[in-house]
Amino acid sequence: xxxxxxxxxxxxxxxxxxxPTPNELWQTRRSITPEERRLFxxxxxxxxxxxxxxxxxxxxxxxxxxxxxxxxxxEEHDILLYSRRRIPLPIPEQKxxxxxxxxxxxxxxxxxxxxx
Numbered sequence: 001x002x003x004x005x006x007x008x009x010x011x012x013x014x015x016x017x018x019x020p021t022p023n024e025l026w027q028t029r030r031s032i033t034p035e036e037r038r039l040f041x042x043x044x045x046x047x048x049x050x051x052x053x054x055x056x057x058x059x060x061x062x063x064x065x066x067x068x069x070x071x072x073x074x075e076e077h078d079i080l081l082y083s084r085r086r087i088p089l090p091i092p093e094q095k096x097x098x099x100x101x102x103x104x105x106x107x108x109x110x111x112x113x114x115x116x
Contacts, residue, residue, distance in 0.1 A: 036077075043073045 009022040020028075032040075047069040057065070074080035 040073060040077060043076055044069060047072045047076075 009026075011021065013019050013021055048066070051065050051069055071080065
Protein backbone atom coordinates (compact mmCIF):
# COMPACT_ATOMS: atom_id res chain seq x y z
CA UNK A 1 0.00 0.00 0.00
CA UNK A 2 2.78 2.43 0.91
CA UNK A 3 4.57 1.71 -2.37
CA UNK A 4 1.43 2.46 -4.38
CA UNK A 5 0.90 5.72 -2.46
CA UNK A 6 4.52 6.73 -3.00
CA UNK A 7 4.28 6.00 -6.73
CA UNK A 8 1.03 7.95 -7.04
CA UNK A 9 2.54 10.96 -5.25
CA UNK A 10 5.58 10.86 -7.53
CA UNK A 11 3.81 10.29 -10.87
CA UNK A 12 0.22 11.50 -10.66
CA UNK A 13 -0.68 14.91 -12.08
CA UNK A 14 -4.13 15.69 -10.63
CA UNK A 15 -4.25 19.29 -11.89
CA UNK A 16 -3.39 18.56 -15.54
CA UNK A 17 -0.94 16.64 -17.70
CA UNK A 18 1.60 19.42 -17.37
CA UNK A 19 0.75 20.32 -13.77
CA PRO A 20 2.88 19.48 -10.76
CA THR A 21 2.88 16.10 -9.03
CA PRO A 22 1.71 15.86 -5.41
CA ASN A 23 5.36 15.55 -4.33
CA GLU A 24 6.27 18.73 -6.23
CA LEU A 25 3.36 20.60 -4.65
CA TRP A 26 4.41 19.39 -1.19
CA GLN A 27 7.96 20.66 -1.73
CA THR A 28 6.69 24.17 -2.60
CA ARG A 29 4.48 24.55 0.48
CA ARG A 30 5.13 27.43 2.86
CA SER A 31 6.42 26.46 6.31
CA ILE A 32 4.61 27.54 9.44
CA THR A 33 6.46 30.16 11.44
CA PRO A 34 6.96 29.72 15.20
CA GLU A 35 4.65 32.71 15.76
CA GLU A 36 1.88 31.12 13.64
CA ARG A 37 2.28 27.85 15.54
CA ARG A 38 2.04 29.66 18.91
CA LEU A 39 -1.09 31.58 17.84
CA PHE A 40 -2.65 28.39 16.54
CA UNK A 41 -2.02 26.56 19.83
CA UNK A 42 -3.43 29.46 21.85
CA UNK A 43 -6.56 29.50 19.69
CA UNK A 44 -7.01 25.73 20.16
CA UNK A 45 -6.83 26.17 23.93
CA UNK A 46 -9.32 29.06 23.83
CA UNK A 47 -11.76 27.10 21.63
CA UNK A 48 -11.57 24.07 23.91
CA UNK A 49 -12.36 26.30 26.86
CA UNK A 50 -15.30 27.86 24.98
CA UNK A 51 -16.71 24.43 24.20
CA UNK A 52 -16.31 23.67 27.89
CA UNK A 53 -14.44 20.99 29.71
CA UNK A 54 -17.12 18.61 30.87
CA UNK A 55 -16.81 15.73 33.24
CA UNK A 56 -18.37 12.38 32.45
CA UNK A 57 -17.86 12.60 28.69
CA UNK A 58 -17.37 9.37 26.82
CA UNK A 59 -14.19 9.03 24.76
CA UNK A 60 -16.30 9.45 21.62
CA UNK A 61 -17.85 12.71 22.89
CA UNK A 62 -14.45 14.01 24.02
CA UNK A 63 -12.95 13.33 20.59
CA UNK A 64 -15.92 14.99 18.90
CA UNK A 65 -15.40 18.11 21.00
CA UNK A 66 -11.68 18.13 20.20
CA UNK A 67 -12.41 17.83 16.47
CA UNK A 68 -14.91 20.69 16.71
CA UNK A 69 -12.36 22.90 18.49
CA UNK A 70 -9.70 22.16 15.86
CA UNK A 71 -12.19 22.78 13.01
CA UNK A 72 -13.05 26.18 14.47
CA UNK A 73 -9.36 27.07 14.74
CA UNK A 74 -8.74 26.07 11.12
CA GLU A 75 -11.62 28.29 10.03
CA GLU A 76 -10.51 31.18 12.23
CA HIS A 77 -6.96 31.07 10.84
CA ASP A 78 -8.20 30.70 7.22
CA ILE A 79 -6.63 27.27 6.90
CA LEU A 80 -9.96 25.58 6.22
CA LEU A 81 -12.01 27.40 3.61
CA TYR A 82 -15.41 26.51 2.21
CA SER A 83 -16.44 27.22 -1.34
CA ARG A 84 -20.02 27.38 -2.45
CA ARG A 85 -21.35 25.92 -5.63
CA ARG A 86 -24.76 25.34 -7.05
CA ILE A 87 -26.12 21.85 -6.70
CA PRO A 88 -28.83 21.24 -9.29
CA LEU A 89 -32.16 20.08 -7.96
CA PRO A 90 -33.50 16.76 -9.24
CA ILE A 91 -36.00 16.95 -12.08
CA PRO A 92 -39.44 16.27 -10.60
CA GLU A 93 -41.72 13.64 -12.08
CA GLN A 94 -44.17 15.07 -14.58
CA LYS A 95 -47.80 14.10 -14.62
CA UNK A 96 -49.26 13.84 -18.11
CA UNK A 97 -53.01 13.40 -17.78
CA UNK A 98 -53.54 10.18 -15.82
CA UNK A 99 -49.99 9.02 -16.52
CA UNK A 100 -46.80 9.64 -14.61
CA UNK A 101 -43.91 10.05 -17.02
CA UNK A 102 -40.58 8.85 -15.70
CA UNK A 103 -42.04 7.47 -12.46
CA UNK A 104 -40.72 4.40 -10.75
CA UNK A 105 -43.32 1.72 -10.13
CA UNK A 106 -42.40 -1.13 -7.76
CA UNK A 107 -38.70 -0.66 -8.39
CA UNK A 108 -39.04 -0.75 -12.19
CA UNK A 109 -38.74 2.31 -14.38
CA UNK A 110 -42.06 2.97 -16.06
CA UNK A 111 -42.10 5.34 -19.01
CA UNK A 112 -45.85 5.80 -18.95
CA UNK A 113 -47.88 4.00 -16.33
CA UNK A 114 -51.66 4.25 -16.10
CA UNK A 115 -52.71 5.42 -12.64
CA UNK A 116 -56.01 4.03 -11.45
